[in-house]
Amino acid sequence: xxxxxxxxxxxxxxxxxxxxxxxxxxPGELVALLGPSGSGKTTLLRIIAGLEIPDxxxxxxxxLDVSSRKVKERQVGFVFQHYALxxxxxxxxxxxxxxxxxxxxxxxxxxxxxxxxxxxxxxVRLEGMALRYPSQLSGGQRQRVALARALAIxxxxxxxxxxxxxxxxxVRKELRQWIRELHDKLHMTSVFVTHDQEEALEVAxxxxxxxxxxxxxxxxxxxxxxxPASPFVSHFLGSVNLFHCRLEGGKILFGNAPADSGKxxxxxxxxxxxxxxxxxxxxIEYSAPANGNYFRAKVKSINAAGPLVRVELTTEWDALVQVxxxxxxxxxxxxxxxxxxxxxxxxxxxxxxxxxx
Amino acid sequence: xxxxxxxxxxxxPDFLEIMITxxxxxxxxxxxxxxxxxxxxxxxxxxxxxxxxxxxxRTSAMDWASFLRVLGSPRTLAAFKLTLMTSFLSALINGAFxxxxxxxxxxxxxxxxxxxxxxxxxxxxxxxxxxxxALTTLYAPNGWFGKCLYKLGIxxxxxxxxxxxxxxxxxxxxxxxxxxxxxxxxxxEIEEAAxxxxxxxxxxxxxxxxxxxxxxxxxxxxxxxxxxxGEYGSVVFIAGNMPFKTEILPLLIMTKLExxxxxxxxxxxxxxxxxxxxxxxxxxxxxxxxxxxxxx
Numbered sequence: 001x002x003x004x005x006x007x008x009x010x011x012x013x014x015x016x017x018x019x020x021x022x023x024x025x026x027p028g029e030l031v032a033l034l035g036p037s038g039s040g041k042t043t044l045l046r047i048i049a050g051l052e053i054p055d056x057x058x059x060x061x062x063x064l065d066v067s068s069r070k071v072k073e074r075q076v077g078f079v080f081q082h083y084a085l086x087x088x089x090x091x092x093x094x095x096x097x098x099x100x101x102x103x104x105x106x107x108x109x110x111x112x113x114x115x116x117x118x119x120x121x122x123x124v125r126l127e128g129m130a131l132r133y134p135s136q137l138s139g140g141q142r143q144r145v146a147l148a149r150a151l152a153i154x155x156x157x158x159x160x161x162x163x164x165x166x167x168x169x170x171v172r173k174e175l176r177q178w179i180r181e182l183h184d185k186l187h188m189t190s191v192f193v194t195h196d197q198e199e200a201l202e203v204a205x206x207x208x209x210x211x212x213x214x215x216x217x218x219x220x221x222x223x224x225x226x227x228p229a230s231p232f233v234s235h236f237l238g239s240v241n242l243f244h245c246r247l248e249g250g251k252i253l254f255g256n257a258p259a260d261s262g263k264x265x266x267x268x269x270x271x272x273x274x275x276x277x278x279x280x281x282x283x284i285e286y287s288a289p290a291n292g293n294y295f296r297a298k299v300k301s302i303n304a305a306g307p308l309v310r311v312e313l314t315t316e317w318d319a320l321v322q323v324x325x326x327x328x329x330x331x332x333x334x335x336x337x338x339x340x341x342x343x344x345x346x347x348x349x350x351x352x353x354x355x356x357x
Numbered sequence: 358x359x360x361x362x363x364x365x366x367x368x369x370p371d372f373l374e375i376m377i378t379x380x381x382x383x384x385x386x387x388x389x390x391x392x393x394x395x396x397x398x399x400x401x402x403x404x405x406x407x408x409x410x411x412x413x414x415r416t417s418a419m420d421w422a423s424f425l426r427v428l429g430s431p432r433t434l435a436a437f438k439l440t441l442m443t444s445f446l447s448a449l450i451n452g453a454f455x456x457x458x459x460x461x462x463x464x465x466x467x468x469x470x471x472x473x474x475x476x477x478x479x480x481x482x483x484x485x486x487x488x489x490x491a492l493t494t495l496y497a498p499n500g501w502f503g504k505c506l507y508k509l510g511i512x513x514x515x516x517x518x519x520x521x522x523x524x525x526x527x528x529x530x531x532x533x534x535x536x537x538x539x540x541x542x543x544x545x546e547i548e549e550a551a552x553x554x555x556x557x558x559x560x561x562x563x564x565x566x567x568x569x570x571x572x573x574x575x576x577x578x579x580x581x582x583x584x585x586x587g588e589y590g591s592v593v594f595i596a597g598n599m600p601f602k603t604e605i606l607p608l609l610i611m612t613k614l615e616x617x618x619x620x621x622x623x624x625x626x627x628x629x630x631x632x633x634x635x636x637x638x639x640x641x642x643x644x645x646x647x648x649x650x651x652x653x
Contacts, residue, residue, distance in 0.1 A: 051549050071552045078553040084546040087650055088568050098554035101564070133650040146550075153554055 001062050001156040001189050002027050003048060008057035010043055017043040018054070019213040025206075027062075028187045030180070032200035035210035036236065041193045042161055044210070048191065049159050050074045061156065077150030077188075081162040083142045085134040091145050092130040095120055098153035120148040123182075140171040151186075160192035164199060176203050197237045201225060209233050231351045234276045241282070241321050243275040247352065254295045254315070276349040279324040283344045284311065284333060294342040297321060299335060311335065313343055412630060415623040427624040432600055433609065437628075440606040443517055444585035447524035452578040455532025456570065462533070463540040477534070480527050485590030492523055493594040515597030520605065523591045528581030535577030539570060572647025576640055583636045586629065 003025040010018040018040045025031050033041040046052040048059055050071040058067045066074055086094050093100075095117045099108055108116065121127050124144040134142055143163060150158060163179070164172040180203050183190055194200050200207045201221040209216040209224055209232075216236075217229040228234035235242070246253040252275055288294055297313035300320065309330040313321045321343060325333075335341075416424065427433060462474055480488065496503045496513040506513040513519055543566065551561040589607040596603040604612075606629055613622035 049553060051553070071549070072555045072557065075555075076553060078550065080546045080550060082544070082546065084544060084550040086547065086550075086565055097551070097556070097564075101551075101554065101556040101560045135650055149550075149554065 002060075003157060003189060003191070004060040004063070005044070005048065006058045006060070008044065008047060008059075009055045010040070010047065010052065011055055016213050018047070021057070021210075021213070021215055023208060023215060023218055025189060025191065027189055030183045030190045030192075030203065030205045032204035032207045033191060033193045033210060034195070034197060034200040034207050034236075035216075036195055038212075039210040040213040041195075041208075041210050045159050045161055045191060045193050049076050049078050051078070075153065075156050077147075077153065077155030077158045079143070079146045079150050079158070079160040079163050081165045083134070083146045085142055085145060085149075087134050090131050090133060091121070091126065091137070092117055094134070094145055095148045095152050097149065116152065117148075120151055123151070124148045138171075139167045140175055143167065143175065147182075156189070158188050158190040160190065162193050162195070164194070164196075172199075179203060201237070209236065211236070228276075228349065231274055231276065234349055239279055239322060241277045241279065243277070243319070245273055245275055247271050247273045247350070252348070252350065254317070271352055273350050273352045276351070277345050277347070279310070279322040280308065281345065281347045282321070282323040283329075283346060284313075284323060284325060284335065285342045285344055286333070286339075288342050289344060294344045297341055297343045299337055299339045299341060302330075302335060302337065304330065309335075313341070315343075409630065412623055412627055415620065416627040419620050419624060423620070424624050427621045428628055432604070433625060435601045436604050436606045436609040436625075439517060439520070439602075439604065440586060441632075443520040443524055443605070444582050446521050447528055447585050448578045448582035450521070450525050451528045451532045451581045452574055455529060455577060455581075456536060456574060459533045459536035459540055463537055477530050479530075481530050485527065485588065486594070488526060489523060489591035489594035492519075492526060492591065496522060496595060514595050515599075516603060519595040519597070520592055520603060523595050524585040524588055527588055527591055528585050531581040531584065532574065532577035535573050535580070536570060539573040543569060572643060575643045576647065579636060579640045579643060583633060583640070586633060586636070 004023070006022055008018050008021040009016075021040070021044060033044060035041045043052060047054050050059075050066070050069060050073075054067075058065050060066065061074070071078075086097065089097070096113050099113045099116065102108075118127065118130070121130060124147055126141060126144055126148070129137065129141065129145075134145065137145065147163075160179075164175055167175065176199055179192075192203070204221060206218060206220055207224050208218050211232050217224050217233045219227075219229075224233055225237050228237060234240050243252075243254055252273070254275075285294070295315060297315045300312040300314045302312075303310045304327070308324040309327055311323045311325065311330075313323060315321055323343065419427075458477065462470065462477070493514055494500050496506070496519055498504070498507050498514065500514070503513050511518060513522065547565060547569075548561050551565050556564065587607060589605075589611070592605055593608055596605060596608070598604055598608055606625065610622045610625050610629070613619075613625065
């Protein structure tokens with residue numbers, strides 16, 4: 001089932017949560033709504049589910065306007081951040097709830113419900129837990145019960161609100177890989193909300209990056225990471241170094257030192273610009289390269305723990321720059337604190353200041 | 358030259374000492390365990406246990422025959438029946454309306470909500486005699502409410518109806534105050550989850566919300582019931598106090614005392630006390646039951 005939202009506006013008092021949001025999700029896609037808190041991503045998910053009513057705009061399921069349908073008529077599986085399990089019911093009763101509340105004529109027999117529930121508990125790998133209460137389960141197990149409960153009503157889509165938000169790091173990682181596998185098995189259109197870029201990049205087919213009630217960019221993880229459409233996206237996805245500088249004749253002037261940009265798209269006149277360079281796209285040398293593409297800096301600190309060596313540099317104009325180099329490179333250079341070095345950008349992303357969001 | 362000035366204290370602690378240390382002396386940053394525990398024990402004994410035991414001791418001075426004669430007398434039985442019936446009715450009414458009031462106070466925002474919330478406590482704060490006089494003035498045949506009710510054929514004062522009114526008034530805060538925190542804890546997400554699974558409003562209330570409130574509702578009602586059993590001050594004004602008709606148990610005890618029938622009063626009182634104990638036990642069981650699916 002495809003989901004389409006058109007011109008969605010939602011305000012809470014004087015706060016605009018969503019300001020004209022449009023996008024379409026193809027059937028069977030797994031999409032992440034990614035953004036900082038307050039960006040409107042959860043509100044958008046709740047509007048799709050029918051838990052929130054937009055001030056204006058429409059929601060279409062398979063091209064059909066469902067804006068006026070209530071939650072219970074939309075047949076969406078919704079998984080809440082804090083699980084929202086019925087704590088006075090066993091795991092079995094929780095999962096069976098959606099089937100038990102159906103009108104008598106469409107309600108499956110008790111036998112059929114039992115079969116279905118155990119089938120789902122097997123799917124979420126909780127067969128042995130049917131008679132436990134939610135309080136007797138771990139966070140990851142509770143989230144899986146919530147998922148089984150949502151799947152029991154055979155929803156047309158799955159909406160997950162920060163599904164891994166309240167789990168600890170290890171369980172989180174396992175569960176999101178498992179969610180990806182599950183999605184590949186079920187092929188159900190799924191949307192999940194997250195503020196964790198790593199999670200979105202790892203799990204989703206496509207990412208909708210949101211900020212202040214608007215969509216900044218929609219694209220595959222590869223697109224949004226390597227070709228951010230706005231300063232916000234490049235800042236939000238992964239760490240990045242930010243430089244305020246001037247563009248002159250195809251060259252970027254960092255402080256006073258020029259560096260080749262190569263990517264100024266023919267804008268020749270001098271102007272202010274913001275340049276973003278990811279830490280792993282900076283290299284360190286002891287001598288200036290011939291092409292003049294560099295800036296001078298001094299090593300401030302070195303952290304060699306982890307897969308990459310993180311070096312902090314102080315530039316000539318007293319800004320801090322993060323650089324990530326491999327351990328081999330680090331050993332080859334024999335880098336020491338306070339050493340004078342040249343930083344060489346391998347790839348830069350330029351946003352001129354007349355850029356408007 | 359170094360010398361030993363005194364023997365270091367090296368007695369090995371005996372078994373009992375270890376046991377006591379292990380069981381009671383949990384090292385805590387909060388001082389004063391010994392002092393506060395002894396005060397608690399003293400307070401409980403002086404204020405509750407000893408007076409209650411005295412009552413049973415007093416009663417035990419009677420022989421079984423006279424004990425049963427006092428309890429089995431038609432007047433005592435009538436008082437027991439009346440007190441239990443009216444208390445139970447008022448607990449039921451408080452259960453229903455307390456739930457409603459708690460729901461409104463927690464779920465909705467309206468001007469004067471704080472004031473309304475404070476008014477709930479009024480029956481706790483008001484001297485019961487004041488409440489009794491106020492209620493009697495209102496519900497007496499010439500009172501504001503009484504006028505209308507008497508026209509409808511409802512005898513709202515000097516009758517069991519009047520007793521129920523008074524008991525409902527004084528028991529009201531129990532249900533509201535027990536339910537309020539439970540309602541506050543009840544996450545709206547839980548109801549949303551039920552809706553998203555296809556449940557209607559009534560199904561969500563009857564299958565999700567009400568079962569979660571039930572333990573609190575029962576506890577609150579049981580407390581209101583227990584309070585109603587012993588209520589004296591507010592009832593005696595509105596009840597009319599006719600033996601066999603509107604004479605409540607505490608009044609009967611009072612009457613017996615005034616007639617210097619101390620052992621008779623003690624007999625009735627100890628029976629009432631027994632009922633209170635049973636209720637207290639029931640409340641505790643309800644509470645434990647309500648916690649059965651909570652975090653362990």
